[in-house]
Amino acid sequence: MAGELPFEKPLVELHDKIKELRRFTEEKGIDFSDEVKRLEQKAKELADQIYGNLTPWQRVQLARHPERPTTLDYIQLLFTDFMEIHGDRLFGDDQAIVGGIARLDGRPVTIIGNQKGKDTKDNIRRNFGMAHPEGYRKALRIMEQANKFGRPIICFINTSGAYPGKAAEERGQSEAIARNLRQMATFGVPIICVVIGEGGSGGALAIGVGNRVFMLENSYYSVIAPESAAAILWRDSSLGMRAAETMKITAPDLLELGVIDGIIPEPFGGAHRDVAMQADAVKKVLLEQLEQLSQLSPDELVQDRYEKFKQIGEYASL
Amino acid sequence: MLKDLFGKKRKFATVPSENLTRVPASGDQAKEAGVREKEVPEGLMNKCPHCGTIHYSKDLEKNLRVCKGCQYHYSISAPERLALLLDDGVLTEEFDTDLITSNPLGFPGYLEKLEQDMANTNLNEAVVTGEGLLEGNRIVVGVMDSRFRMASMGSVVGEKITRAIERAIDRRLPFILFSASGGARMQEGVLSLMQMAKTSAALAKLDRERLLYISVLTNPTFGGVSASFSSLGDYNIAEPGAMIGFAGRRVIEQTIRQELPKDFQTAEFLLQNGQLDMVVHRKEMRSTLAKLVEMHTSTPREGVETWQESSPLKSLS
Numbered sequence: 001m002a003g004e005l006p007f008e009k010p011l012v013e014l015h016d017k018i019k020e021l022r023r024f025t026e027e028k029g030i031d032f033s034d035e036v037k038r039l040e041q042k043a044k045e046l047a048d049q050i051y052g053n054l055t056p057w058q059r060v061q062l063a064r065h066p067e068r069p070t071t072l073d074y075i076q077l078l079f080t081d082f083m084e085i086h087g088d089r090l091f092g093d094d095q096a097i098v099g100g101i102a103r104l105d106g107r108p109v110t111i112i113g114n115q116k117g118k119d120t121k122d123n124i125r126r127n128f129g130m131a132h133p134e135g136y137r138k139a140l141r142i143m144e145q146a147n148k149f150g151r152p153i154i155c156f157i158n159t160s161g162a163y164p165g166k167a168a169e170e171r172g173q174s175e176a177i178a179r180n181l182r183q184m185a186t187f188g189v190p191i192i193c194v195v196i197g198e199g200g201s202g203g204a205l206a207i208g209v210g211n212r213v214f215m216l217e218n219s220y221y222s223v224i225a226p227e228s229a230a231a232i233l234w235r236d237s238s239l240g241m242r243a244a245e246t247m248k249i250t251a252p253d254l255l256e257l258g259v260i261d262g263i264i265p266e267p268f269g270g271a272h273r274d275v276a277m278q279a280d281a282v283k284k285v286l287l288e289q290l291e292q293l294s295q296l297s298p299d300e301l302v303q304d305r306y307e308k309f310k311q312i313g314e315y316a317s318l
Numbered sequence: 319m320l321k322d323l324f325g326k327k328r329k330f331a332t333v334p335s336e337n338l339t340r341v342p343a344s345g346d347q348a349k350e351a352g353v354r355e356k357e358v359p360e361g362l363m364n365k366c367p368h369c370g371t372i373h374y375s376k377d378l379e380k381n382l383r384v385c386k387g388c389q390y391h392y393s394i395s396a397p398e399r400l401a402l403l404l405d406d407g408v409l410t411e412e413f414d415t416d417l418i419t420s421n422p423l424g425f426p427g428y429l430e431k432l433e434q435d436m437a438n439t440n441l442n443e444a445v446v447t448g449e450g451l452l453e454g455n456r457i458v459v460g461v462m463d464s465r466f467r468m469a470s471m472g473s474v475v476g477e478k479i480t481r482a483i484e485r486a487i488d489r490r491l492p493f494i495l496f497s498a499s500g501g502a503r504m505q506e507g508v509l510s511l512m513q514m515a516k517t518s519a520a521l522a523k524l525d526r527e528r529l530l531y532i533s534v535l536t537n538p539t540f541g542g543v544s545a546s547f548s549s550l551g552d553y554n555i556a557e558p559g560a561m562i563g564f565a566g567r568r569v570i571e572q573t574i575r576q577e578l579p580k581d582f583q584t585a586e587f588l589l590q591n592g593q594l595d596m597v598v599h600r601k602e603m604r605s606t607l608a609k610l611v612e613m614h615t616s617t618p619r620e621g622v623e624t625w626q627e628s629s630p631l632k633s634l635s
């Protein structure tokens with residue numbers, strides 16, 4: 001198993017041992033098949049135990065897994081005829097967000113997504129998936145175009161947050177995010193958002209105002225990255241684990257809080273274990289939801305989205 | 319990040335006394351008011367956190383809580399803001415005073431902190447909303463109060479602002495919001511984040527109804543508040559020296575490993591970078607807002623003509 005996480009170590013060790021015994025059986029002709037069988041059973045139980053009881057912090061680690069499928073992976077597996085379109089027409093082309101048009105089961109759709117890199121070089125180009133204002137403005141331009149042509153919009157959310165940099169502030173990071181929030185509320189086309197990895201704060205929400213919002217089983221969605229929350233709440237960024245537990249950021253948490261509409265199951269051990277299977281699960285949801293939403297008129301879609309967000313929040317009356 | 323923003327803020331308790339000598343901190347009353355023996359007794363005098371000028375509190379009050387030395391605009395409470403802004407100094411109708419915060423995440427210690435802030439401020443939450451008169455013009459107005467949880471935005475703040483916008487739509491009135499906030503409220507997690515979308519969607523409706531929205535950004539306005547309704551005014555106005563931004567200065571410095579200019583994220587810096595329409599001194603705020611509102615009203619005051627009325631084309635049709 002490549003890229004294993006710390007909590008997966010016992011399982012990895014067990015698998016290594018099984019491998020070793022098999023090699024022994026082959027090379028030395030000693031029969032360890034009973035032992036192998038026993039250990040395989042044990043490995044299965046251990047995997048059930050680990051992956052069936054993932055803690056919030058472990059899910060955060062899975063959501064950030066370097067091999068976790070990205071927006072471009074889903075684009076390749078889910079759609080046909082994808083054409084990437086570039087630039088905000090104001091400043092530049094932010095590679096931390098990709099956008100374009102494609103077909104989903106033959107029908108044209110618009111796709112927007114945060115894009116993390118696959119390796120260091122790619123990550124530098126993608127700024128680790130953290131967009132500048134021009135990224136959000138590119139997304140808005142592409143969404144406006146979708147609205148004009150009546151194309152549904154599909155957003156893949158996967159960012160630790162909007163980039164906290166000098167240039168980003170100078171060019172109006174706040175305004176870019178805010179404008180997206182307002183304008184996404186006005187589009188008369190279906191908008192479906194899927195959190196595929198990290199849903200980090202306003203930088204995620206800026207492409208997250210959908211009629212339907214789904215999360216992959218091991219993704220997270222939070223007002224702020226757990227480490228930053230810990231730094232603010234307890235002045236110690238190493239308490240990310242505690243923040244992850246306290247702040248209710250997992251998919252089941254968000255479903256319970258009424259923020260998302262559903263959870264898309266992941267393959268055992270996380271989306272990266274079987275990307276094709278994961279893509280199928282996402283596609284199934286997208287098709288179902290598009291089918292439902294296409295029954296609504298543009299005005300109804302706007303109203304539906306308004307009501308969805310209007311009801312989020314908890315308070316009491318005196 | 320948040321502490322940086324607020325670390326400079328001084329306690330400003332108004333203890334009526336003309337006595338310039340050291341205040342004898344006697345008994346429980348003084349203790350409650352936070353009065354201690356100091357060279358500059360709090361309440362009676364105040365030292366500007368910016369330039370060090372020492373003011374009599376009474377004089378500072380008279381100067382709208384603006385430093386005479388450097389024009390530093392002290393934070394003011396929501397009731398104080400409304401007193402400066404509205405005819406008769408108060409709302410004609412206050413909205414949603416019955417909404418109070420619950421603890422949706424079961425966050426440890428949260429309710430206790432809220433109770434403290436409610437007791438200290440006499441407010442139900444960090445924003446006051448309502449209808450009032452601005453130089454005779456009916457407006458819907460909201461004012462955030464940074465004494466309450468640094469005016470961070472949780473469910474109640476989001477809901478109150480959204481309802482205020484909806485009432486502005488129902489009553490066809492301009493909406494003015496004074497923001498001051500550390501951002502989204504950590505203790506309500508993702509529910510706080512979603513208030514950004516909720517309030518912005520309400521502003522989209524207001525926009526569609528062609529109603530005026532003026533956002534006034536005061537010190538400090540950051541994070542989820544800056545990245546939602548505060549940046550969405552038809553006019554975005556700030557008070558001089560107000561610190562405004564998405565990310566906090568320290569976070570940015572740690573990220574880019576480079577020192578930021580001294581005036582970074584000040585109102586003046588934002589104006590220079592094209593992010594604001596104007597920076598308006600507290601003394602001019604009321605008249606500026608009234609002028610703006612009247613510029614957009616369909617029933618102007620007597621003697622003020624609309625374009626349609628005065629247009630030479632009118633006689634042609």
Ligand SMILES: [Zn+2]
Nearest residue numbers: 366369385388
């Ligand atoms: Zn001063």
